[in-house]
Amino acid sequence: MSTQAILNNHAAPVLELDNLTIAYDGKAVVHNVSFSINAGEVLALVGESGSGKTTTAQSIIGLLAENGHIEQGEIRLNGTDISQWSQRRLDALRGARISLIPQDPTSSLDPVKTIGSQVAEILDIHQRLPRIQRDARVVELLTRVGLTHPEQRAKQYPHELSGGMKQRVLIAIAIALQPALIIADEPTSALDVTVQKRILDLIDDLRRESGTAVLLVTHDLAIAAERADRLLVFRHGQVQEQGVTAEVLNAPKSDYTRQLFADVPALSGRHRAHIAAVAEPVLLVENVTHDFSLGGKHQAAFRAVDNVSFSIPRGTTHSLVGESGSGKTTLARILLGFQKPDSGRVLIDGEDITRLKGEALRQVRRKIQLVYQNPFASLDPSQTLFSVIEEPLLNFEKIPSAVRRERVLDIARRVALPEELLGRKPRELSGGQRQRVAIARALILEPKVLVLDEATSALDVTVQAQILTLLRELQDSLGLTYLFISHDLATVRQISHSVSVLNRGQQVDSGSVEDVFALPSSDYTRQLIDAIPGRHRAA
Template sequence: MSLLDVRDLAVSYRTGPRALQAVEGISFTVEPGEVVAVVGESGSGKSTTAHAILGLLPPNGSVDSGRILLDGTDIAGWPSRRLESVRGAQIGLIPQDPSNSLNPVKTVGAQIGEALRIHRRGDRRAISRRVVELLARVGLSDPETRARQFPHELSGGMRQRVLIAIAIALEPRLIIADEPTSALDATVQRRILDLIDGLRAESGTAVLLVTHDLGVAADRSDRLIVMKDGRIEEQGATGAVTAAPEAGYTRRLLSDAPALSVREFRAPPPETSPREAAVVVRDLVKEFRVRRRPFRAVDGVSFEVPRGTTHALVGESGSGKTTTARMVVRFADPTSGSVTVGGIETAGLRGDALRGLRRRVQLVYQNPTGSLDPRQPVAEIVEEPLRNFRIGDRASRGIRVRDLLDRVALPSSVLTRRPRELSGGQRQRVAIARALAVDPEVVVLDEAVSALDVSVQAQILDLLGALQRDLGLTYLFISHDLSVVRQISHTVSVMNKGRIVESGNTRQVFTGPRHDYTRELLAAIPGATAEAAG
C-alpha cells in the first residue's frame, strides 16, 4: 500500500459566479521513504495539489472530486478540524516563504513548540528540551540562543531551517516541501536540500517536493511528475524522464532549464582585440554604520566591462553585488574609489550632468511588480522616461512606445492594460522596454530573471541577447544564479563578503575555477548531480 495515493483529484477556485478549474483529474502515488518531485510553471496546479492534500486551500478553493488516500484512508472530505490531527503528526509542511510563514512577534522556540503543545507531546520543560533538540538537528548553531530569537534576527537560510524543524517536530511519515529553496542562494539551497535528504535517510520520511526548478528536481527526486494547466503531462523515474522525455512540454522545460540546458556559454568570449570600456570600476568601497560601528559592504572592488558585452557579478546574499550595482547607477555614493561610465567619472556629477548619466545608464529590477506603477497602463509606464527627459512630442512618443513594445515582443493590446493584468514575463518585458526608451548605453540588470519560470526566463535571456546584438548594449548582470550567468555573460566577477575573489572570462572561470569559494558556488548549481550521472 502506498503512503500517499492521489486518485483523479480535481480542484477549482470560485471567482464570483465562475469556477476556475485549477487541477483536473490527476493521479499519483508516494511510497514510504521516496522523494517525488512535482514540477511545472506558475499556474500549473502543483502548489494547489499540495495544499489540497493538507486541506489548506483558500476559502474560494474546493476539492470537487477524487480521493486522497493516506495509508489507505481517504482524507479528501475531512473537515479542517479533523485534518488538524493529520497536519504535523502525519504530514509535515515546509512552506515556500519563511518571511510570511513565521510569526514576527513570537520567538522561534515558541513557534516550534506550538505544534508539540497542540498535540500534547510533553510538559513545558520537555517541550523546551525538544525545541532545542530540533534546532540542533536542523543544523543551527547555539540552538538555545536561537530558540529565544525572533525571525527577523535570523538569515533566510536560518529561517528556512526553522520551518523544517516545525515540519519534522512530530516525526511525520510524509513531508510536503512547497518550493522550499526558491528564495535562497545556491549554496544555502544545497545545504537545505542536503538537510532534507539527511532527515529522510535517518527516519525514512517520504518527501513530496513541489518546485519549478528542474535542476533541483533532477538532483533530488526518485520520481518526477510534470504538470501543465492542471494536468499531469508526464511522470516516471526521474532519470528516465530527464534522459528521454516523452511529452513535448517536458522537453521544452528541460531545454529551458539553465542548470540542465545544453545552451551554456551561449555568449561568445569577447574579441581578443581590445574594446573601449563602457564601465570602469576602480577600488570601490562602501561603508555603512551598523550600531555605531563601520561595516564595509564593498571592499576594494575593481572590474571593467567592454562596450557591447555582458559582465556578471555573482555571489550569495550579502556579498556586496547589489550595493556595487547601485553605486554604478549612482543610486548610492561610494565611500571611496571611482566609477567611470563612457569615460566620465560619475562621483562629482550634479544637475544636468547627473541627468545625462541617468539617461546613459538604466536599471532593470528583480521584481517588476514592485517597480511598475500599478495605477498606470503600460503605455504610460513605457512613455514616462521620454516625458521625464522631454524627448519628442506626444505623437512621436506614442510611436516610440509602440516600437519598444514590438522590440520586446509584446502585442499592442497590452498598451491599455495595467501591470496586474500581465504575466510575470510580460511585466519584465515592460520593464525592459521602459529601460530602453531613452536609448541607454549601459543596462544594469539586478536579478532580472530570478523570479521567472524557466521557460519565461529563457525567453527573456534570448530577448536580452538579441537586444544586445541589435543595439550594441552593454550589460552589468547581477545574479546569484550561476546557471543563468553561464548562459548570458562574457566575463564574470565572483564576490564574497564585499570583495572580488575571482574574475575573468566566463568559460574559463566555470571550467577552471581557481578560488575555493568559486568552486563551492559551482558545486552548488542545481542539476550538477544529474549532469554528472548523465
C-alpha cells in the same frame, strides 16, 4: 479508519491520489490527477505558475482556499481516504502525520514569538510533554537541523535569524513528530545557492534516516532533476507525464516536457560564446570602496564594498554574483549614481560619474538604466503600458508627441510587445510581458549600459528562457552592454561573457566565464559552483 490506524498501516503507499479533480468557484483547475509516494521516496511536482501543482499540494493537507473544493477523486494517506475529512479531523493529522515546509520562512514564523516557543507549539498540540522534556526536545530539534548554539536560538526572535536559519526552524517544526509525509512547497526559492544546498541536503538526510516520504513542489527543474526519485510534470492542471527522474529527463514523452527541460540553464548545457574581439570598455570600475556606519561615536564602519575593480567591453555582458550581503546591490547603486563611493572611480564612456552631482548626475541616467527583479512592483499600476514606456522621454527630452509615440511603438516592437497591449494596465499582463515592458522602459532612452538586477529570477523557466533570448537579441542588434546581477550561476554561465564573484564586499574571482567556472581561484567560488542544482546531471 482512525488516526491511530493510519499511523500503523505500513502496507499501503504513504500517499495516493486517485483521479483527483479540484475546482475554484465551480471551475475545475486540477483535472483527474493520480500519483503515489512510497516511504523514503521523493516525488517532485514541477510546472509553471498556474499549472496546478500548489493547489494539488494544498488539497492534500486540507488548506485549499475557501472557494476551492475537491469535486471528485480520493486522497489516501496510508490507505485511508482523507479527502472529505473535516478540518477538525485533519487537525489531528497536520504536523503528526503530514507536515508542511512553506516557501517563505519570514512570513511563516510569528515575529512576536521566540523560536523556541514556535517549535514547542507543535509538541504542545500533539504530545503535551512536561515542560522540562518539551524544552529539551526543542533544543534537540534545533540541533538536529544544524542550528549552532541551539539554546540561544530558542530564545531569539525570527528577525534575529538569517533566511537559512529561519528555514531550518520550519524544518524542525515539520519533523518534530516524525511525520509519514512532508510537503516541501518551494522550500529554498528565497535562499542563496549554498544555503539552498545545505537545506536540501538536510531534508535528504532526514528522509533517509526516518523513511519519511517527501512531496517536493517546485518550479526549479534543476533542483527537481537532482533531488527527486520521480517527477510529475503539470501543465494547465493536468499531468503531462510522470516517471523515474532519469527516464523523464533522458526521454520525455511530451513536447511540453522536452521544451521545459531544454529551457533550464543548468540542464541545457548552453554557454555564452567567447568574445571574438575585445572592444573598449564602456563601463570601468576602479578600486571602488564603500563603508556604512554602524552608528555610535566609537562604532567601526561596515565595509560593504572593498576595493572592487572590473571593466565591461562594449556590447558584452558582465555578471556580478554572490550571496546576500556580498555587496552586489551596494555596488549597483554606486554604478547607477544613487550612492557615492568612499574611494575609487566609476567611468561610463570615459566620464567619471562619481564626481558628478545635480543635473549632470541626473543626465548620466540616460547612459545607464536599471531593470528590477520584480516587474509588477516596479511598474505603476495606474498607468497604461504606453505611459510606463513613454515616461522617461517626458523626463529627459522635449520632443513632439507624434515622435514620442513612434519611439514607444518602435521599442515595443523590439521587445516583442504587441501594440494592442499598450493600452492595458500592468495587472492585465503575465510576468513575462511585464518584464518586457520594464526592459522597453529602460531602453527608450537608448542607454549605453543596462543593469539587470535579478531580472529573470521571478519568472518561470520557460518565460525566463524567452527573456534571456530577447536580451541576447537586443544586445546583438543594438550593441548593448549589460551588467547582470544574479545569484543564479547557471543563468550567469549561459548569458555572460565575464563575471566577478563577490564575498563580503571583496572580489574573490574575476575573469571570463569559461576561466572562472573551469578554474576558480577561491574556495568560495568553488562552493558556489558546486552548489548549482542540476550541474552534475548536466555534466
